Amino acid sequence: MSRDTRASSPGTAGPDIGLVFSLAPLALLVLSPAWRITRASARFLAEWRVSADDCISHELLSFVERHLHPTRPAHLTNLITCIDDALSTRAPRTSRPINTHYGVSWKARVVPVFDRDELLSIVLEWQEGPLDYSDLDPTEPGLTNDDAFRILVQAVKDYAIFLLDTKGRVATWNAGAELLKRYTREEILGKHFSLFYSKEEVDVGKPEMELELCLRDGRVEDEGWRYRKDGSRFWANVIITAVYRDGEHVGFGKVTRDLTERKSTESRLIAAYEESEKLKSDFLANMSHELRTPMHGMLSACTLLLDTQLSPRQRDMVSIMEESGQVLLQVINDILDYSKLSSGSFSIHSDVVGITSIVTSVVRSVQPSLPPEVHFELFLSPDLPRSVRGDPLRYRQILQNVVGNAAKFTDKGAIRVRASVDNEDDDTCTILTEVTDTGIGIPNSSVASLFSPFVQCDATTTKNYKGTGLGLSIAKSLAELMGGRIGYRPNPDRHGSIFWFTARFDKIKNLSDIRDWTRLGAARDASSNPAKKQDTTPSSPGGSVDIDEMLKELRIVSPVKSMLLVEDNLINQKVMLGMLRSMGFNNVALASNGADAVRMVRGKPAAYDMVLMDISMPIMDGKQATREIRDAGILVPIVAMTAYALKGDQERCLEHGMNDYIAKPVDKKRLIRVLGKWLLRMTDYRKTFDERMAELRHRPDALCQPTPSIEAENPLESFSANPVSSATLHADGDLDRGWEDDQA
Amino acid sequence: MVRRFTGYLAYRDPDERDPGNEMPEFGDRVDKDIFEQILEMDENDPDREFSKSLIFGFFKQAAETFGKIETALKEKNLHELSRLGHFLKGSSATLGFTKIKDSCQVIQEYGNRHDESAGDVPDVEVCLQKISAALAKAKVDTEELEILMNEYFQ
Missing domain, CATH: 3.30.450.20 (PAS domain)
Structure with missing residues (x-):
């Protein structure tokens, strides 16, 4: 101035x-x-x-x-x-x-x-x-640092911020702490902070542990329930920081936030999600069940209808209904499987598993649907156990799916199925099953999503190959349920795929185990599946009507059918001959041992419509004879006549290439059923694959446009094709899916 | 006499049966249902040539087989014994001759060195003894049945 x-x-x-x-x-x-x-x-x-x-x-x-x-x-x-x-x-x-x-x-x-x-x-x-x-002018009102922070901490209401001394006693208290924990400043100062913890946590020394950890690491963060003065609890996020002054430990800073609202929101979200998942699965399971019941009704009605006298055109249409029904049922079953697997309510049964018989029977069921350019190769490792304990149905389901895929996507070349022991210990045995094909293969981009539900390789294959896209996803879950895995790799030799899966089975230690399980299984089958039993005792009035109808149909076709009866026992030969003649089969050739039968069939590969084959015969038994006939590439239906009552023995007949079996002494009703099935319901084995396909392709046209030429044809030739696979499925009781069990 | 061919197939009320064709009473020697199937194959033939030839063919076959079983017993050829047991079991089962079939089953099983409940029988002599006993029983049953059948087919 x-x-x-x-x-x-x-x-x-x-x-x-x-x-x-x-x-x-x-x-x-x-x-x-x-x-x-x-x-x-x-x-x-x-x-x-x-x-x-x-x-x-x-x-x-x-x-x-x-x-x-x-x-x-x-x-x-x-x-x-x-x-x-x-x-x-x-x-x-x-x-x-x-x-x-x-x-x-x-x-x-x-x-x-x-x-x-x-x-x-x-x-x-x-x-x-x-x-x-x-x-600043000293007279100007203002804040020192200390004042500012003190006010800040005191005023904060959303956080409990306070200091503990080195022993964990409360040294300061802010408004937030008072609001959150409901203790007044006067009440709490000097009290130990373990007051805020549950008794259980205090008992295990959690508060002290937190302080120790805090001293070691500098800070501790924790989420958990804390308790207010009134005993109510809140979900807290707690941060404890060790506080030092001039290098000397003076206490702990503690910041507590109330996350109860967030926690409950989280729980509500999780609960809502779980609930919706469960509802979805329940819904799928219920819907599938509701769908399956009428489906079964419809299919049974179709089967009954097929057993009646129908014109060839009517038979065609009913066959389409039946076939479409089967496909639809498979889709529904897939969805049910999937929903059960994803909801965790899928159960694995324990029964005796014959790996070799399942593998051969699956191969056999798929074989007839293959074009002649595709060969099936089956490798069963010699060290495969004869029987193990596990779930035969689920093992078969995986294999059926993988082999079915291979068949679906392979036009020429070979499908190789190989089963071997992957590893074993004293009690269990892991079986590796590999299916190699020379089909279209899997594009690299699709490999990652192969086993995801509802995914098919690409849009173009979806159009060509029907299916839900659930199969592999189900197979994966099933393999995992059986303690195994499933995987894919490209076929290293040629274009194509290798799918493999493992499944763990329990070893069977002694024979009595098997007997126990078989008995248990039999008891379960009998109690849970009365329908099956009914099938084997067709003497009820309803059943005999079908038999009568079938017999009538048989008598129409029997004069033009040529049969081969292979039986060494003269008495049995005569009885069978008598039964066949009584149905009008006049053209029955006889062989008294397997070698003669093979010679006769190979001499005239297309001569016989069906072979009835005894099993134990001198010179060459029925199994060997069947193998030789099959090796010659002749697909004539072969029905075993076996005196063995054991289920496994009958399965073994199918393994040897037979299509069906009938127990001895031969019951005429059963004989009529078997003859009807193979002479009336199946496509003639002499037709080539192309002819069968053509037949299938033309059927939709037949629906909209009557083609009188079909009527004029030999009615037997136009009988539509049930895929042979489904027939084999029925021939083998084990193949029934056992849904009733699942529902329980 | 013309009868409904399908009669035996359908469920049939016993009262509907023609009393003149009443099944002979063979007791537990013969499975009625199976034997009925045989008889019905020539029910239109008053002489029953077909079933008669079957039944008496069986007795001939049984006699031959029993002879072979005796030979095999002397040779202690268990394998052959099992085969023969199985063979005759087949035809006796087909005709419904239950008792004979059961004895043949025993012969077959012990020929395989198994007892009736499929347990192993290590002692060959035990097997041979059991087979001899079963053979004796089968022979008696066959003779008795043959007499009854002779009466029936007179």
Whole structure:
């Protein structure tokens, strides 16, 4: 101030005072007593980025207001107060910083200039920078750091923030803590913080453990239930930090948040998700069940209808209904399997498993659907156990799926099925089953999603190959349920795929185990599946009507059918001959041992419509004879006549290439059923694959457009094809899917 | 006399039966259902040539087989004994001659060195003894049945 007055005194030699003012490296404004800007230094103009015209003669306050950013009236008020203060005390004052719109904040040092009591002028020196506390007037109200933090912590209501001493006793308490834990400051100070934990956690020493961990690691974070004064609990997120002063441990800082709301939201979300998953699975399971019941009704009706006298065209249509029904049923079964697997309600049964018999029977069931250009190769490792304990149905289901896929996607080449022991220990045995084909293979891009549900390789294959896309996903889950895995790799030799899966089985230690299980299984079958039993005792009035109808049909075709009866026992030969003749089969050739039979069939490969084959015969038994006939590529239906009552023995007949079996002594009703099945219901084995396909392809046309030529044909030739696979399925009781068991 | 061919197939009320064709009473020697199937094959033939030839063919076959079994017993040829037992079991079962069939089953099983419940029988002599006993029983049963059948087919 004295500098200013000296500089303004006239008569002193030196530079022009106006020039000095202008060039001084200070951002100065000179105001009139009415606070109007009278002069601004060059530095001010530059730093405020204004021209002289912008400010000279302008009101200070309105000028500053224009430059405020953001517009904070408080800042302006502060400046006013500051100037007023300076004027009243006649001493310089510094204002708080003012933010300008060009991003710089300024504070003004207000220097009033008096000539005695008269205010001459007010000089404002603008200084850049934030407020410096040291510059603050000691009388100005403000906060020290400590005060600020104390207030902050005390005021926070959403967090309990407090300090513990080194022993874990509560040393401070904030509003948040009081609100959250419901203890008042007076109540809690000095108490141990384990008060907030459950009794169980205190008993296992959790609070102390947390402090120990905290000392070791510097901090501990935990989520869990904490308890309020009133005993109610809340889900807390707790952070404990070790607090040091000058390197000395003085206690712990504890911050607790109430996450009860979030936790319950989470639980609600999870519950809602689980509930919806369960509802979905239940829905699928229920729907599938509801769908299957009428489906079965429809299919049974179709079967009954097929047993009646029908015109060839009617038979065609019923066959289509039946076949489509079977496909639909398979789809429904797949979905049911899938929903059961995904809901975890799928159970694995324990029964005796004959790996070799299952593998051969699956291969045999698929074989007839293959074009002649595809060969089946079957490798059964010699070390395969004869019988193991596990779920035969599920093993078969996986294999059927994988082999079925191979057959579906292979037009020529070979399908190789190989079963071997992957590894074994004293009690269990893991079987590796590999299916190699030379089919279309799997594009690399699809390999990753092969076993995902509802995914088929690509859109083009979906169109060509029907299916739900659930098969492999189900197979995967089944393999996993059986302690195994499933996988794919490309066929290294040729184009095609290798699918493999493993399944773990229990070893059977002694014979009595088998007997027990078989008995159990038999008891279960008998109790759970009365329908099956009914089938074997067709003497009920309803059953005999079907037999009568079938016999009538048989008698129509029997005169043109040529049969071969292979039986060594003359008496049995005569009885069979008598039975066949009574049905009108006059063309029955006889062989008294397997070797003769093979010679006769191979001599005239297309001569016989059916072979009835005894099993134990001198020179060559029925099994060997069947194998030789099959080796010659002749697919004539061969029905075993066996005196063996054991189920396994009958299965073995199928393994040897026979299509069906009939128990001895031959019951005529059963004979009629078997003859009917193979002579009336199956496509003639002499037809080539192409002919069968053509037959299948033409059938939809036959539906919309009557083709009288079919009527004129030999009715037997136009009898539609049930795929042979389904027939084999029925021949082998084991193949029934046992759904009733699943439902239980 | 013309009878419904399918009569035996359908469920048939016993009262509907023609009393003149009543099944002879063979007791537990013969499985009635199976034997009925045989008889019905020539039910239109008053002389029953077909079934007669079958039945008496069987007795001839049985006599021959019993002879072979005796020879095999002397030779202690268990394998052959089993085969012969199985052979005669087949025809006796086909005709429904239950008792004979059961004895043949015993011969077959012990020929395989198994007892009646499929347990192993290591002692060959035990097997031969059992087979001899079963053979004796089968012979008696066959003779008795032959007499009854002679009466029936007179």
